[in-house]
Amino acid sequence: xxxxxxxxxxxxxxxxxxxxxxxxALVDANRSYLREWLPWLDSNREEQDSVRFIxxxxxxxxxxxxxxxxxxxxGTLVGLVGLHGITxxxxxxxxxxWLARDFQGRGIVTRATRAVLNYAFQELQxxxxxIRCAPGNVKSHGVPLRLGFxxxxxxxxxxxxxxxxxxxxxxxxxxxxxxxxASGT
Numbered sequence: 225x226x227x228x229x230x231x232x233x234x235x236x237x238x239x240x241x242x243x244x245x246x247x248x249a250l251v252d253a254n255r256s257y258l259r260e261w262l263p264w265l266d267s268n269r270e271e272q273d274s275v276r277f278i279x280x281x282x283x284x285x286x287x288x289x290x291x292x293x294x295x296x297x298x299g300t301l302v303g304l305v306g307l308h309g310i311t312x313x314x315x316x317x318x319x320x321x322w323l324a325r326d327f328q329g330r331g332i333v334t335r336a337t338r339a340v341l342n343y344a345f346q347e348l349q350x351x352x353x354x355i356r357c358a359p360g361n362v363k364s365h366g367v368p369l370r371l372g373f374x375x376x377x378x379x380x381x382x383x384x385x386x387x388x389x390x391x392x393x394x395x396x397x398x399x400x401x402x403x404x405x406a407s408g409t
Contacts, residue, residue: 236293368395
């Protein structure tokens, strides 16, 4: 079972099916807010969808392909962070995250992402980690900027978001760059 204590307030944990009701309630309560930038909201309409997502994420973890962890803030599930597309051949992956609206502005995602990066570079020995987000999603691209990622460029119309295509800004950091940033310095 993957559990990672970030600090006294934030902990990352793999989800179990017992978390499905809580996860679904969190998604449902934040549906309109999250739908602005996340393409999967329309396919998550009932608690059973969260059960299937959790089963899929646990399978991906067992196959060493993804790590999808719940973000617990002071004991409450408030969002997710994931290390996706872990590729052994290139020692790379990408990070994605979302947080409930009421928990924004507390540094929770930045702290969780820093912890995932520490794990990726120290435990998994990855070489490169990317974060991609739409140019208009200012809160999201604030995370890699705060963590000292390099903005590498823009992928034009790279993601379908319901009725439109969005560009993706690509931010990345390398293991050789990370030690100086790992503690927040």
